[in-house]
Amino acid sequence: MTAEQELPSVSAGGGVGAGAAGTDPAGKPDRIDTLVVGAGIAGLTAARLLQREGHRVVVLEARSRVGGRVWTDRTGGRITDRGASWIHGIHDSPVEQAARAFGMRMVEFTVGGYQPDSRPLTYFEAAGARMSPDAVRRYADDIRTVNTVLERLISDAGSEATFGDLVERALAEQDWSSARVESVREYNDRRAQEQYGVAMMHLGAHGLDDDVIDGPEVVFPDGYDELASRLADGLDVRLGHAVTRVAWASEGVVISTADASFAAARTIVTVPVGVLQAGDLVLEPPLPPRQARALALFRMNAFEKVVLRFRQRFWEDGVYGIRQLGPEGEWWHSWYDLGRLHDEPALLTFAAGPAAIATRDWSDDDIAASSVAQLRRLYGDAVPDPTSVVVTRWQDDPFSRGSYAYMLPGSVGADHDVLAEPLRPAPCGPAVLHLAGEATWGDDPATVPAALLSGHRAAQNVLERPVAVSDLWA
Structure with missing residues (x-):
């Protein structure tokens, strides 16, 4: 049995079936209009819009699921978004519009943008005493x-x-x-x-240019991955197909995995910048100097979620989160109350930047103990041991190599969009290589809306005409 036959795929009818092989019986690569590499939000958006316009589209996804860095864990009947959680401002957000059209439940949770006082927060000063209003x-x-x-x-x-x-x-x-x-x-x-x-x-000087919250922030109590599932419905998604090579030329593209090859008129590559930089996926020829320079100005970050669940609540009702100031908060300074999502005593914190790097090789229990030690400094013996711990490991994920991209010194906002410029092997020839994903969208990078809008732009670049983003959910 071949690897393609063993691996599941999301079929054109939206169900799960045997994955189709990448070559026909004669051994020649299948011919496809557009190959999309990556079944995250950017890739699914582009594929869905192109398919609606009559293109034959195949999506190649290395993982055994769709969604990419949108990933909901339902272990033990609990819902934990290990990847994206928030829409950071719902005003004019295409993700909010899509979620509403798809019937996804949303709960207001306005502190995900690290605002100092947008919603009730309990602050503790450096010595551990509660701060007055x-x-x-x-x-x-x-x-x-x-x-x-x-x-x-x-x-x-x-x-x-x-x-x-x-x-x-x-x-x-x-x-x-x-x-x-x-x-x-x-x-x-x-x-x-x-x-x-x-x-x-x-962080580059312009690295927080986009840090503006337009309207309330919301989260998804039933899981963010419902968005990916709905976008994938009806698409030909080949799961378990890790792309190793993308050869692009005037006559089209040939994409290789370990076990198959696929040919198409063009491709949209949506893998994270960390994967492009690691060399696990080789572009032949390499990116032109303009795009290569832009790519070099981004890095994938060290950013992990830590979800702590408890038997009983020890923090105040009505607060959205807990903040600790001073040196004791160098690693653990903010905990967010997940009880408003699922009516359970649970806190979300982050191992971010230096903390994520320092604890990368720690066990989940050791990471939880370190965070809980700081909570006990603030709340004393009222803090019990957690009943469950979830720690993400995006730094060690070979298909992301971090949670999302940040800007190095030397970069400006326009560098995001440079990565998305259609690439033509010949000056007057067709564009055959397109890059998309959260790092290629300059207005609001590192977000799900950025991924979605970058996929929309890539589809329009392929079609060479506008299409409405609302076609995704029409």
């Missing part, structure tokens, strides 16, 4: 004051500066005590880590 207001006001200065500095900054450089410049303009300066410096470093999984001194 007045102290929290002063702290949030200081953050907003520096953010206003940062907006000006970032707009004038060259690409070589880091976000941390600009934070220091903004703080230097304030006539504040050292304690006030340090608290806002700390906030911005943790903001960079929680938003992009990297310390602020290693």
Whole structure:
């Protein structure tokens, strides 16, 4: 039995059946209009739109499931989104529109953008004492004051500066005590880590340009992966097909896996930038210098989720999360109440940036114990041992090599979009290679909307005409 026969695929009818081989009986590669590499949100979006326009599309996916970095774990009857969780602002969001059209339940949870006071948060100062409401207001006001200065500095900054450089410049303009300066410096470093999984001194100056929340944030109590499942419905998705080579030329593309080859007029490659950089998937010829330069300006981050479930709740009702200031919060500073999703005592925290790197080889139990030790510093013996622990391992995932991309110093927002420029082997010939995915969308990278919109753009580039994004759910 061949590998293709053993592996499941999402069939053209939307069910699961035997995967079709990549070659016909004579040994010649199948001929397809468009091959999509990757069944994440970007790839499924592009494939769905192209198929609606009459293209024969095949999606090749290395994993045994669709969704990519949208992954819902349902072990033991519990729902845990190991990948994407939030829509960071639902106003004019195509993901919110798609979710509503698909009937996906949404719950408001507005703190995922690391705002200081958008919803009730319980703050603890460096010594471990609870902060008063007045102290929290002063702290949030200081953050907003520096953010206003940062907006000006970032707009004038060259690409070589880091976000941390600009934070220091903004703080230097304030006539504040050292304690006030340090608290806002700390906030911005943790903001960079929680938003992009990297310390602020290693994030490009424009790395948080997109960090704007437009409207309430929402999460999905039934799992974010319902979006991927609905987008995949009716598509020819070949699961378990890890692409190793994409050869592109004027006459089309030939894509190779370990066990099969596929030919098409063109391809849309949606794998994360970490996979492109690792060399596990080889482009022949390599990307042109313009796109190669842009790719080199991004890195996949170190960012892992930690979900702790308890027998009983020990934190206050009505709060969205817990924040710890000061050196004790270097790794574990924010915990978010998942009880509003599933009516269970559960907290979500993140091992982000340096914490993710330092704990990469730790067991799940050791990571949980480290985080719980900080909770006990704040709440004392009221904190029980967790009944279950979920820790993600995106850094070690060969098909992502991190959670999402961040900008290195030297990059600007337009570099995202450079990666998505259609590539033509001959100047006047057809575009045969298209890149898509969250890292290729400049307006709101590192998000599910970015992935979806990049797939929409790729489909339009293939068609060479506009199509409505709402066709995805029409």
